[in-house]
Amino acid sequence: MSFLESTKPLSDPLAGVKQYMPVELINDAETTRLEKELEKLEQQINELLKGRPEQSLSAELEAEVRNLRAKVEGLQQQIHSRLSPMERVRNARHFDRPYTLDFAHLLFDNFQEIHGDRRYSDDPAIVCGMANFLGEPVIIIGHQKANLKSRKTEDRKERNFGMPKPEGYRKALRVMKMAEKFNRPIFCFIDTPGAYPGIEAEERGQAEAIARNLIEMSRIKVPIIITVTGEGGSGGALAIGVGDVVYILENAVYSVISPEGCAAILWKDAAKSDKAAQSMRVTAQDLKALGIVDEIIPEPKGGAHKDHKAMAQILGEYLAQALSTVRCLSTDELLEQRYEKFRRMGAFEERLLS
Amino acid sequence: MAWFKREKTGTLPSLPSEEERKVKTEGLFSKCPECSHTLFKAKLEENFYVCPKCNYHFRIDAQQRLRLIFDNGEYTEFDQNIASTDPLNFVDTKPYKERLAKTQESIGVLDALISAKGKIGGHNVIVCAMVYEFIGGSMGSVVGEKITRAIELAIKEHIGLVIVSASGGARMMEGALSLMQMAKISAALANLDQAGLPYISIMTDPTTGGVTASFAMLGDLNIAEPGALIGFAGPRVIEQTIRQKLPAGFQRSEFLLKHGMLDAVIDRKNLRSYLCQSLDFMIS
Numbered sequence: 001m002s003f004l005e006s007t008k009p010l011s012d013p014l015a016g017v018k019q020y021m022p023v024e025l026i027n028d029a030e031t032t033r034l035e036k037e038l039e040k041l042e043q044q045i046n047e048l049l050k051g052r053p054e055q056s057l058s059a060e061l062e063a064e065v066r067n068l069r070a071k072v073e074g075l076q077q078q079i080h081s082r083l084s085p086m087e088r089v090r091n092a093r094h095f096d097r098p099y100t101l102d103f104a105h106l107l108f109d110n111f112q113e114i115h116g117d118r119r120y121s122d123d124p125a126i127v128c129g130m131a132n133f134l135g136e137p138v139i140i141i142g143h144q145k146a147n148l149k150s151r152k153t154e155d156r157k158e159r160n161f162g163m164p165k166p167e168g169y170r171k172a173l174r175v176m177k178m179a180e181k182f183n184r185p186i187f188c189f190i191d192t193p194g195a196y197p198g199i200e201a202e203e204r205g206q207a208e209a210i211a212r213n214l215i216e217m218s219r220i221k222v223p224i225i226i227t228v229t230g231e232g233g234s235g236g237a238l239a240i241g242v243g244d245v246v247y248i249l250e251n252a253v254y255s256v257i258s259p260e261g262c263a264a265i266l267w268k269d270a271a272k273s274d275k276a277a278q279s280m281r282v283t284a285q286d287l288k289a290l291g292i293v294d295e296i297i298p299e300p301k302g303g304a305h306k307d308h309k310a311m312a313q314i315l316g317e318y319l320a321q322a323l324s325t326v327r328c329l330s331t332d333e334l335l336e337q338r339y340e341k342f343r344r345m346g347a348f349e350e351r352l353l354s
Numbered sequence: 355m356a357w358f359k360r361e362k363t364g365t366l367p368s369l370p371s372e373e374e375r376k377v378k379t380e381g382l383f384s385k386c387p388e389c390s391h392t393l394f395k396a397k398l399e400e401n402f403y404v405c406p407k408c409n410y411h412f413r414i415d416a417q418q419r420l421r422l423i424f425d426n427g428e429y430t431e432f433d434q435n436i437a438s439t440d441p442l443n444f445v446d447t448k449p450y451k452e453r454l455a456k457t458q459e460s461i462g463v464l465d466a467l468i469s470a471k472g473k474i475g476g477h478n479v480i481v482c483a484m485v486y487e488f489i490g491g492s493m494g495s496v497v498g499e500k501i502t503r504a505i506e507l508a509i510k511e512h513i514g515l516v517i518v519s520a521s522g523g524a525r526m527m528e529g530a531l532s533l534m535q536m537a538k539i540s541a542a543l544a545n546l547d548q549a550g551l552p553y554i555s556i557m558t559d560p561t562t563g564g565v566t567a568s569f570a571m572l573g574d575l576n577i578a579e580p581g582a583l584i585g586f587a588g589p590r591v592i593e594q595t596i597r598q599k600l601p602a603g604f605q606r607s608e609f610l611l612k613h614g615m616l617d618a619v620i621d622r623k624n625l626r627s628y629l630c631q632s633l634d635f636m637i638s
Contacts, residue, residue: 169478191622195567196594197587201603205615207566207586211540215572218541219548234524234533235586242537256524256533256564263592266446266526280529281442290441292530337456343502346495347441351464353434 023351033256035301038075041068083251085277085286089259092230093193095151096305098312099162100189101126103229106312107319108140109132116167120204123168125192125331126240127158128175133187134320137146139179141172141240144188146231162231163196166209167238173213176220178193185223185323188240193258197238210239217242218342224327225319228252228293229304244338245322246292246297248284250299254292255282291345388581397469402622411579411622413559416468416483419518423481425624432507433500437464441495442529451583453489461487463494466521469504474516475630477637480508481523483518484565491521493565494528498535501569505542514552514573514633519570522588525562536568552636554629556582557607557616576634577618578607579625584615 043155045068046062057065062215063109073180104111108131116122127144156162177180179186195206217224218241224243232241232254247255257265259277264270281287284296297318326334358386382394388410398405402422405411414422437458444450458464463496472479482504483492501517508515526533544630546553555573557566559582567586570576585605591602603609607619620628 082405150515163413193588197591197597199426199592199600199604201586202587202592205571205613207584208569208615210586211536211569211571214537214540214568215544215547219544232530235564238533238537242541254530254533256530257526262526275446279442279444279446280526282529285518287530290529290531292534339545342534342538342541345538346499346531347460347528348436348440348495348499351435351437351440 031079031297031301034075034079034082034146038072038079039050039301041072041075044068048151057308061323067320084274085253085281085283086259086274088251088283089231089253089265089273089277091303091305092191092253094303096232096306097145097191097230098304098308099146099148099191099229100140100144101148102308103142103189103315104129104131104140105148106309107316108138111140114178115171117170119167119170121165121167123160123165123171124158125164126168126172126195127163128171133185133323137182137184139175139186140189141175141186141194142152142198142229143237143240145191160196162191163194164199164236165196165201166204166206169195169213170208173216174238176217176224180220180222183222184221185225186243188224188226188243189218190226190228190232190237190241191230191252192233192236193231193241195235200237209237213239214242218338221335223323224332224338225326227297227319228254233258238321242338242342244326244334244341247297247315247318247322248287248293248295249297249304249311250284250304253277253282255280290347295314355572370609377565378476382480393563401545404449404622409580409621411559411581413486413520415487416463416518416520419483419558420468420470420472422622423516423518424470424472424474424627425476429470431468431470431482433469433503434464436500436604438494438496438528440527441531442527444527444529446527451526461485463488465500466491466493466525467497467500469500475633477633478511478513479511479516479633480504481516481518484520484561485543486520487529489525489560491519491565492523492525493521493524493535494525494530494532495535497525498532498538501535501539502541502542509546509549512549512551514554514637516556516629517569518556518558519561519565520558520567521561521563523565533564536564539569540572543569547574552633554632556625558582558583562586562588571615575617577617577620577628578610578616579622580607582607584610 111129111131112130113127130140131140143162144159145156146159162312176186203290226241226243226246228248230252234256259273260270261278263272264278287293288296296313300307304311382395383397384398386393386405389408391405391407403414420429438454440451463485468483482501539546553573554578555570557570557578561570561584566584583605589600610616611619
């Protein structure tokens, strides 16, 4: 008898996964007002410059521009700090957030998807494929939370809300090995609530699949460039997250457990997720400070979900830069640097023992 | 004729007081949580803390484990002085710093892992044993660093490695830094593998989360004790997600063996001989 037969059927098939569904971000009036003010300031600066190079300005004008720039920075900071860590988590889960397939089409040419792990199945929660980046053949791997066109609940369900099963990770590894064979760089995009916690996933070795990816990614002989684009959900994110450069989008998060999960365990109250998100330091700024990500990629005004094209353009510049940097390294140097990168992570002290 | 006959008349000697009775038996007996068999503790210890009646494996602590594994129970600890610095200034119902200090004092180790060097079957080997009593054996920066150092030492001295896991997974109080230990250890294991050195992973009750999803599943041999809970997601999380009760035996060693995730389920009394044989095979 299978385990599924041994228990009652589901009344609401979505009941369990509802916690993983994205929510609309509440954009309050104050943030909108600040954003308008910011826009005005930027306009003022442009008017003063009138397209002239800054060196040609009079001392007086230059001081004014500098003054305005300082104000812009202050405002940006203010807008930024208005989002609590948990609001950032919600932002990272936004319905309209760009997903891997969005980037595959906006940022790359000739995307051709590669399906299946050749062992069990094709996991729609992870997409892989060949594409051209600035004319060069590359491999793309990333989580996919919804279908490309429609982002309705049904489409999300088809993609299992971006929660991969072992076959997803095994597909990703298979494709990475192919990239290695043909000496093509790999771009990974991370956006998942986590690896799927289900019976079949456990039966097929979810833990082994993740672990295998971690060890293999640490020695794949081609550049791997990681971008956390939304939710970096624990082991399910890290399983395609070992690489030479790790970027994170401004509103994305990365954590060891979801704030809700952490709250349920440590506070015995899932409603304490605000506190958990704050305590676990999940925001891009926190992760940069902890040395977990290399750089924060700014998002278009209002967030990546407001303008996929603009987001893709900014991201593209960063990816190009990362690629050209790691390209200068020999394979040995590349692997050594990758090892050192993760080797350094952690915080501890060595005490004198009496 | 009466079936029972009182042989002597007179009052029975009065029972000792509640207090005295407790003192006399306390600590001598234990009850098997599986079959409720009453066990004489000295006998239980002799039997490697395994119920002689139903083969239930009691949890044992890291030191007991090390004594059990190494030749003559002899080993030298190293890296005992590494401690967490609470990088996030984490506070839940109480400050993490306080939790650490209290646990360190009550258990007598600085974090949830003991690294030790010694011999198994005459082979020089490093064994890392997780301390489950220390915040659920959770893996933070210290556990990650100690295992990585142990692996690097094994490579340097060209000897084998054994890790005994007992853990609830990555430690939440160190946030994403805990998560990154999975990558750090796995990368070090890649080097150990490259060097052609043995790594045997022993999973004991319980081994879940980020520990299973990194080094515990990466051994040349992955073995487990009978009845141990082993998995990626905890049973409660799965139940909440699929809204179903999980059947008995799910995520236990025997279940994993059946699904091809373990090389063997080894009784504690046979563990040492299994290790000796495996190391003989792996080291020429």
